[in-house]
Amino acid sequence: MKEEFVPKIIGFVCSWCSSAGADVAGSAQLNVPSSFVPISVMCSSRVDPTLILAAFLRGADGVLVAGCRPRDCHYENGNYYARRRFALVKNIIKSLGLEPERLRLSWIHGSEGQRFADVVTQFAEHVKGLGPNPARKRIDL
Amino acid sequence: MTKGAVIPKKGTTEKAILDFIKEAWEKNCFDSLLIPVEIPSGDSYTYLLIQDPSLIENASPLPPITSVQGARAISSITRKGKVTKRIAAIMRPCEIKAGMELHKLEQADLENVVLISVDCPGALPLSDYVPDSKTGKEKFLKVLKEWGGESVRPVCKTCLHFGAELGDLHIAILGDENSIYLIPNSDKGKEMLRSLGISAEENLPGWDTKISEIKKKKEENKKKSEEQLESEVLGLDRLLETFSKCIGCHNCMRACPICYCASCYFDSDNTEHDGTDYVDRAENKGALKFPCDTLFFHLGRMSHMSLSCLGCGSCEDACPMSIPVAQLFSFVGQKNQELFGYFPGMDKEEKVPLVVYKEKEFEEFEDSH
Numbered sequence: 001m002k003e004e005f006v007p008k009i010i011g012f013v014c015s016w017c018s019s020a021g022a023d024v025a026g027s028a029q030l031n032v033p034s035s036f037v038p039i040s041v042m043c044s045s046r047v048d049p050t051l052i053l054a055a056f057l058r059g060a061d062g063v064l065v066a067g068c069r070p071r072d073c074h075y076e077n078g079n080y081y082a083r084r085r086f087a088l089v090k091n092i093i094k095s096l097g098l099e100p101e102r103l104r105l106s107w108i109h110g111s112e113g114q115r116f117a118d119v120v121t122q123f124a125e126h127v128k129g130l131g132p133n134p135a136r137k138r139i140d141l
Numbered sequence: 142m143t144k145g146a147v148i149p150k151k152g153t154t155e156k157a158i159l160d161f162i163k164e165a166w167e168k169n170c171f172d173s174l175l176i177p178v179e180i181p182s183g184d185s186y187t188y189l190l191i192q193d194p195s196l197i198e199n200a201s202p203l204p205p206i207t208s209v210q211g212a213r214a215i216s217s218i219t220r221k222g223k224v225t226k227r228i229a230a231i232m233r234p235c236e237i238k239a240g241m242e243l244h245k246l247e248q249a250d251l252e253n254v255v256l257i258s259v260d261c262p263g264a265l266p267l268s269d270y271v272p273d274s275k276t277g278k279e280k281f282l283k284v285l286k287e288w289g290g291e292s293v294r295p296v297c298k299t300c301l302h303f304g305a306e307l308g309d310l311h312i313a314i315l316g317d318e319n320s321i322y323l324i325p326n327s328d329k330g331k332e333m334l335r336s337l338g339i340s341a342e343e344n345l346p347g348w349d350t351k352i353s354e355i356k357k358k359k360e361e362n363k364k365k366s367e368e369q370l371e372s373e374v375l376g377l378d379r380l381l382e383t384f385s386k387c388i389g390c391h392n393c394m395r396a397c398p399i400c401y402c403a404s405c406y407f408d409s410d411n412t413e414h415d416g417t418d419y420v421d422r423a424e425n426k427g428a429l430k431f432p433c434d435t436l437f438f439h440l441g442r443m444s445h446m447s448l449s450c451l452g453c454g455s456c457e458d459a460c461p462m463s464i465p466v467a468q469l470f471s472f473v474g475q476k477n478q479e480l481f482g483y484f485p486g487m488d489k490e491e492k493v494p495l496v497v498y499k500e501k502e503f504e505e506f507e508d509s510h
Contacts, residue, residue: 049444080498087503095476097375101510139428140381
């Protein structure tokens with residue numbers, strides 16, 4: 001029997017708004033794909049481009065960075081820096097002809113449980129359509 | 142119309158430049174000189190910080206190669222703070238830009254440094270010049286005559302800043318066989334010429350025309366080079382093939398003037414894993430090549446320095462496996478610099494893009510794939 005492709009998504013989730021949103025989703029028992037692997041970071045600005053690259057090159061089918069909405073960052077302006085860093089990495093991946101569509105940045109407010117579930121589900125659907133990350137099988141990476 | 146001073150040549154172009162430098166030194170425009178000098182064995186050049194004006198005779202303001210990246214010499218001298226003696230530094234435009242960028246990154250202090258650039262026809266690859274410098278010197282004479290040509294490094298063929306007025310004073314050698322032009326580009330440069338009684342108010346149409354002509358050709362080269370990159374290097378398969386020769390020596394990072402970190406992340410323990418990690422990966426994939434995580438190093442280095450990449454080519458010169466690393470890094474660097482509207486090495490006061498932000502920007506990156 002052919003195995004259905006279940007995309008593995010690595011999510012860098014900030015400990016304040018985004019995690020709270022994730023908790024709300026959990027308490028409300030909303031459906032969130034189980035292949036989503038959340039990694040807590042204190043702030044989305046902790047996400048160095050190399051973290052995104054490591055996840056991508058190690059074979060993650062999708063990489064999500066989730067932080068507080070602009071003006072709501074727990075550390076005031078971390079998410080603004082995060083947005084610039086994300087734009088930089090995504091542009092590098094795009095310029096090199098790799099797959100920038102496997103990277104996503106989303107702002108999720110602490111109360112937005114449904115939005116958290118929606119973001120992850122939509123992203124998983126989108127990544128499923130892209131197929132497995134070819135980096136996973138490369139021995140010369 | 143660019144304005145500058147017209148200085149008649151008495152002999153070769155290099156002599157004319159050195160004569161001007163000697164005069165400026167004698168008249169106390171600066172205290173010491175940082176300039177390339179040929180090494181005794183005759184097969185390379187290095188930077189000398191000269192305090193004794195009589196040693197200028199062996200200096201070369203336009204060497205055939207860029208062995209040491211000049212900005213690293215400036216950084217060595219001024220990283221711990223500005224010097225109290227005034228230093229005049231003569232280097233290629235890409236070295237000047239790297240110096241300006243390092244100043245912004247707090248790795249150099251340009252306060253008492255006068256940056257002097259010279260029209261640059263390009264540099265020969267180190268791997269061509271060093272084993273046979275006699276032929277190399279002949280090739281470079283041809284390069285000067287043709288202004289570029291096939292023997293210069295690939296990144297030099299597409300460089301648009303060869304005649305840029307960067308730094309404090311630019312010495313133009315194109316446009317007139319019988320003179321060199323001095324083009325002040327800052328208050329420091331203007332003050333230097335003023336103190337020498339040199340007026341910089343003459344129009345230089347010959348230079349402007351020649352620069353536009355050469356720029357056009359370089360832009361065509363750039364387009365061809367991007368097309369070649371797209372068909373030979375971009376995409377996962379071609380990228381991995383290009384880097385399959387990489388031996389992980391990190392020479393590219395060490396030679397790069399922008400890579401200033403005393404301890405690079407990619408040399409740290411963080412990039413070394415437990416044996417089970419490697420064995421598991423080999424099991425999942427069928428095999429695992431060593432050195433490992435090659436693309437992670439290169440893409441990671443891009444993410445750290447590409448916004449400041451000047452396309453100086455030192456990385457490609459340093460690669461023992463002849464990987465076109467400068468061509469690729471400067472291509473990605475330019476794409477990132479366009480995205481942020483940032484021009485590295487041009488304005489000392491402009492902050493690097495990752496330390497500033499706007500509340501509303503890059504909205505196209507939010508919630509999109």
